[in-house]
Amino acid sequence: MLRKMWRNWIRRPKREADLDAEIRSWVDLRTDQFVKSGMKPDEARRAAVMEAGGIETVKDSVRDAHWGNGVASIARDLRFGLRLLRKNPGFTMAAIAVLALGAGANTAVFSIVHSVVLRSLPYGEPDRIVSIFEKRPKENNLRNVVSVPDFLDWRDQVQSFEGMSAVIHDVVTWQKPDGAEQLLRGMVSPEFFAVLGVKLAIGPGFAREEHIRAPYHAAVLTHGFWQRRLGGAHSVLGTSLNLNGKSATIAGVLPESFAYPVADVEFFSSLVIQNRESLDRGSHMLNVIARLRPSVSLAAAQTEMDAIALRLEQQHPAANKGHGANVVPLREVLLGEVRGTLLGLQAAVGFVLLIACANFANLLLARTAARERELSVRLAIGAGRRRVLRQLLCENGLIGLIGGAAAVALAYTAVPVLKSLVPADVPLLGLREAAVNVTVLSFCLVLSLVCGLVFGLAPAWRGASSGISAALKEGGGGVRGKRFRQTLITAQVALSVVLLSGAGLALRAFAALRAVDTGVRPDGVITMQAVFHGQRYAQPPAVIAATSEWLDAIARAPGVQAVGLTSHLPLSGQDGRRGLAIEGVEPPDPSQPRRAHIRFVSPGYFQAIGMRLVEGRAFTGADRDGSAPVMLVNEAAARLHFPNGKAVGHRAKPGGSAGPWHEVIGVVANVRHWGLDVEARPEQYYSHLQQPAWLANVVIRTSGDPEEAVGAARRGLRNLDSSIALAQVRTMRELVSQAMVPERSLLVLLSLFAATALALTVLGVGATMAYLLSQRRKEIGMRLVLGASEPSLIRGVAAEAMVLVAIGLTAGAALAYILSEFGASKVLRSVRLDLPTLASVAGVLALVAWLANYLPARWMVRTISFTGLREE
Template structure:
C-alpha cells in the first residue's frame, strides 16, 4: 500500500506538469467511456436486466404461427391450453384496446389492457390499493370491474385513497374500481395501459360471437412448472395443436401449417430491438478502442520524451517492474478520472436517449444508472487504463541505458521501436474508424433509399385522427354509420377543407386480415385460404388520400349495407390472383361471407406493411358494408392541417359532445415516424463514426507533428546539404500516407467481414455496397492527406541556420 500511495503521488505530480496533454487524454477517454456507459445502460435495460417478476426465466410467450406470419391467439386456443396442459403452472392472456372514459374530467380515450384474472397472480403483481380480479369477474356473467394504473390514479383521480369501490364510466358502462397498481408495476411485454379489465373475451371492434369463431386477437403467456423445460412444453403444445385442429376443423387458424410454440418472453419482446442494440454496442466499443489507441500514442510520445528520466531512475537501481508499475499507475489514474467524467457524460447521454429515442426503446424498459452500469463503468475504466498504458510502459522499460545517458541532455531521437509503435497505433485507429465510417455510410445509403420510397399516397396537407366510438352507446352498425356520415358531411362543408374520409386503419400501419377465395382459385376450406389485408373506407377515401385508380370505379354512396357486396383490390392482389387479366368484374369471397363480392376497381398499391416492405395483397370494402366503431378520420386541407384541428373537433362535438378525438397527427408525421428507427440507428452510428474519424485524424496529425518536432535537426542538415524543401514535404507526407494507406487497407478487410451484421437493418442495399466501399475510403484519404500536409508544411519551413545553431 505504501508503494501504491507513493506511485499515486508521483503520478499526480508528473501529470500536472503537462496539463494540456493530460486534459486531452482525459477528454478523449471520457468521451469513449461515456459513450460505452450510455449504450450499456440501454443494453442493460433491454437485454440484461431481468423482468420485474419472480423467476422471469420461467415465463414464456405462446404463439401460433404458420410459415408466412404470426397469428394472434384465439379464445378457443387459450381455453384448450389453459384446461389441458401439464407443462405450465399458470396460463394467462392479454390484449390491448382503447375505451372512452367519461366523468371526472374531459372525455378521453384511454389505453386499456384486457387481461385474464390469472395474469397478475402469475406475475406476482399485487395492487397497492384493493385486490386482484376474481375468477368470476373474468367471465361474461361477471360484473364490470377495473384496476387503475398508478399514473391515471394520480393524474385523473388525484391519488384519491378512497377510489376503491367507486364507479368510473368506460364506454358508457358503469365499472367498479377494485384496485390500484403500485408505481413500480411494469409490464415490458405489453403496450402502456391506464386501466386493466378482466373482460379479455371482449373487444371493442368485435362481437363476442365473432371472437369465438377464431379471431386471433389474444397474446398468451405462461409460467413453466419447476421441473419442465421449454423443450418439453413445446412437445406438449404440438399435441395440443393437433387436438385443436381435430376439434375445430373450420377455424381460420386450423390450417396444417399453423403451429403453436413457446419461446422465452424476453426473446419475444426484444427480438426486433436486439440487433440494433448490438450494432450500437459494437460501434461504441470501436470508438473506445480508437480512443485507447489515440491515448496510447499520446502517452508514448510523452514517454519517449521521458527516456532520460527513466534511464536515470534505472541507473539508480529502479527495476523494470518498478518502472512499469509506476507508468501503469499513471495510466490507471488517468483512466479513473476519465471514467468519473465518463459516467457523467454517459448519464447525460442516457437522458438524451430517453427523450430523443423514446419511441425506439420498448415500453417498460426504464433507462436507469444502476449498480450494474456503475460496475461496468469501473471495469471498463480499469481495462482501458491497462489497454492504453501497457504499450508505452513496455516500450520505456526496454530503454537503452547507456545510449540515453550518453545523450548528455540533448533530446534523444526517437527509437525505431517507438516510431514503429506509434505508427502501428495510428494504423489501428484508422482501420477501426474506417470500419465505423463504412457502417455509417451503409446506413446512410440505406436511409437515403428509404427517403425516396413512395408511400402510395400524398402526405402533404393531410390530417389524421382516431375516433373510437363507445360500443355500448353505438352498439348497432346503423348507429356507427349514421355518426360517421354526419361527421364527414359536417367537416367537408367547413372552409379550408378540400375533402374528408374515414378508414379502419392508417397506411403504413398494421392491417386487419381475412381469408379470401378469389375467382379461379381452388375452393378449399376456410382455414386453408390465403389471408389478405382488408380495409373499410368511405367513398371519398381515394380522393382524399390521392391514391389513383388503375381501372374501374371508386365506391359510391349507394354501396351500402342493402346493396350487393363490392370490393376494390390493389394492384398486387390483381397480379397475384388474376395475372394478365382484368380484375374488374371478378368476384371474391371475403371471410365467412356467403355472397361473393364484385370487384369494381383496381387501385394503385399503398404501402400497407411499412415503408421498408413491399405492399401485400389488399382489399378495400365500403365502410357501410363493413362498419367499425373505431375509425381513422382523414382530412385533406387547403390550409395548414394543424390550423383545421379546432374546427374539426367542434364538428365532432356537435354530433356527440362526449366523443373524444385522439392521436391527431399529420400524414407527414406518420410517414416520418415510419423512418424513425432507421434514422435513429443511422444518426447514432454516424455520430460515433464522426468521433472515430476525428480521433483518427488527430492521431495522424499528432504522430507526424511529434515526428517533425523530433527531426528538426535532421531536416536542417538535409536542407544545408542541398535538399530542396519539396523533398522534405514529400518525405513527411510519404511517412503519413504509408500509415494512412496501411490503415485503410486493414480497415477495408475488417469492414468486409464485420458489416455483414448490418444486413437485417439495411434497406435495398447490401453490406458490401460497392459505392460505399469506394467513396468512404476515398473521402477518408482526402481528409487524411490534409492532416498529413499540415505537419509536412511545417517541416518544409525549417530554417537550417537556426536549427544547426
C-alpha cells in the same frame, strides 16, 4: 507515521533554512581543508562545491528522505505538470477529449444497453414466462396471434404450464363527469397476473373464471393511472369506471414496480370468454403467455404443444390446416427487435473505446518519447529515478483526473439524450429506469487511466533502467517502440473503417426509407380518431348517419380540400386481416385460403389521404346501404389473387362471410401500411356507407391552417355527441417520420461514433506522424543539404506513412465486410455493405489521413530547411 509527516510539513520552512546552512557549512569546512593543503581560496571553494555534487541535488535527496516533504514535492510536481499541460494545449485537449469520449460515451451507451437488455424483466421468475404463438411455416409467419377456441383448447389440454393467459389491447372511452376520454387498455383473462408472477399492491384482483356466472366487468389499474387520475386513494376499490357505457368495478391496483411492454396501457379489464361453441376458429386476435412448470424445459413444452396443435389440426382441418404452436421465451419476444440494434451500438462503442485507448497510448508514447532526452538529462544531473517517475505520474494523473471528470460529465449528459432518441412506442422495458451505471463508469475510467499510466510511465522506466548513456543517444525510442506505434496507427485506421462503414450503411438505409413511395401524400394531411360505440350506435345506420354528418361539418371548414375516414390508418399500427373469397375462382391450394387485409373507408378517403386509383372507379356517395355491394382491392391483391391480375369486374367478399358478393369496381395503388421498409400486402376495401367502421380514423386534407381544421372537427363531434372523445390528433407527416425514427436514431448515433472515430484517428495519425518526423530531423536535413527538392521530400515522407494507412484500410475493409456478413445484418436488415459504400469510406479516410500526414511533414521540412541544421 502521519504525525511525523505532519511535523515535517509544519517545520518545513525552518528545516529548509537549516539544511541550507548545513550544506554551506560543509562547503566552508571543506574549503578550509583544501586551503590548508595548499590550494588558492577560490580554487579550493570551487573544488569543494564540485565535490558536493550540486547543492540543490543534495537538498533534493534529503527532502526525499523525509515523509512530509514528499507531499510538498508532489504539490510542486502538480504545479509543474499543470504548467506543462497549459504549455501544450493541443496535447492536453486531445488527451482529455480521448478519455472523455472513450470512457464517457461508452458508459452512457452501455448503461442503456444494460438497463434494457441485460436486466431481468420486472416479473416473478421471468425466465419461466413464455409467449405462445400460432405458427404458419408455409406462410413464413411464425408469430401469428391466436384464435379464441385454439387458446381455450391449448389451456384445457396442456400440462407443461402452471397457467396460460390471453391478452388483447383495445381503445375504450372512459366517461367521466367532465367529459369523455380515450384510454388504451389490456383485456386479460383472469389468471394473467399470476402467470406474470405479479402480486397486486391493493385489492383482491379479478374473480376466478370458474366462479364467474353473470356478465362480469372488473378493472385492475396500473399504479400510475391510479395515482394520476384517481388521486391514489384506497377508497376507489369497489367503485366503478364507466367504460364504453358499461360500468366496471375497480378490483385492484398493480404495484409501482410493474412495467408493461405497451407503455400506454392504463388499466386491465377482465376478458371472460363465454359461449365457447359459437366462437370462430378462423378469427385470430389473442396474444398468449404462459408460465412453465418449474421442472419442465422449454423444449418439452414445445413438444407437448406440437402434439396438441397436431390434434387440433386433425379435428378442425378447415381453420387449422398447416397451423402449429410456437413457444418463445418472453424475453426474446420483448427484446428480439431492438437487441440487434443495441448490440450493434455496443460494438460501435467498444470500437471507439479501443481507438481511444490506442490513441491515448500513442499520444503519451509520442510525448514521453519526445521528452526522453529531457528526462535523461535530469537523471544524468542526479535527479532520483523515483522523482522522475513521480513527476510523470503526477502529469499523467492530472490528465486522467481532468479527462475523467469530463467523461463523468459526458456520461451523465448523454444518457438522457440517448433515452430521448428512442421512440416512445418502442416497447423497451427498463428504458425509463436507465441511468448511468456507476460500476461501468468506474470500469471505463480505471481502464483508461491504467492505459494512460502504463504507456505514460513505460518510457521513464526504460530510460531510467537502461542507464543514462543509452537514453541520451539519438532516437532512444528504439525499433520496438516504433513498431508498436505503427501497429497502433494501423489498428486505429482499421477500426475507423469499420465504424465509418456502419455509419455509411445507416445513411444508406435512411436514404432508402426517405426515397420509399409510401403510396399516400402526407403533406397537409391531419388525422384523428373517434370511436362510435354504446347503445346509440348499436345499428349500422346510426353509425353511418353520425359519421356522415360529422364529415360534412368538417368539409365545410375553410381550407379543407377533402375529408374521409378509414377503419385502419396506414403506419399507425392498426390492422385487420381476413380471408378473401372470389366468386368462381378457387385458390390454387385449398389448404391455403387467400388472405387480404380489410379496410372500411368512406368515399372521400382515397382523395383525402392521397391514394392513387389505378383502375376503375373509387367509392361514391351512391355506394350506400341498399345499393349494389361494391369493393376495391389494391394492386398487390389484384396481382396475387385474381386471374391474370385483373380484378375489376370480378365479385368477391371477405373469406368465411355469409354476406353477399361484392363487385370489384376499382384497384388502388399499394400503400406502405405496415412500415416504410415493409412491402405492401394484399388489401380489400369496402364502403363505409355499406359496412360502417365503429373506430373511425378521420383524414383531413387542408390547404389552410391545420389548427382550424382540427377545431372544426372538434366542434363538429361535440355538436354530434359530447360523450365521444377525440383522440390521436396527428399529422400524416408525423406518422411517416415516426416510421423512420429507429433508422434515424441509429443513423445519428452511428454517425456520432464514426465522427468520433474519424477525429480520433486524424489526431492519432497526425500526432504520431509529427513525432516520427521529429525523430528524423537529421536525416531530412541531410537530404535537403544534398539537394532534394522540398515538395518531393514532403511528398516522399508523407507517402511513407501512408503505407501504414493503406494496411489499416485494407484490414478494416476486410473486418467491416466480415462483420456485416455475420452480424450487422441483424441491425440494418434493408441494406448490405456494398463496394461503393466501402470505397467511399476508404476514400474519405485515405484523404483525411493524407492530410494528417502531409501537413506535419510540410511543416517539419519547411522548418528544417529554414533553420538549417544549426542545432545538430
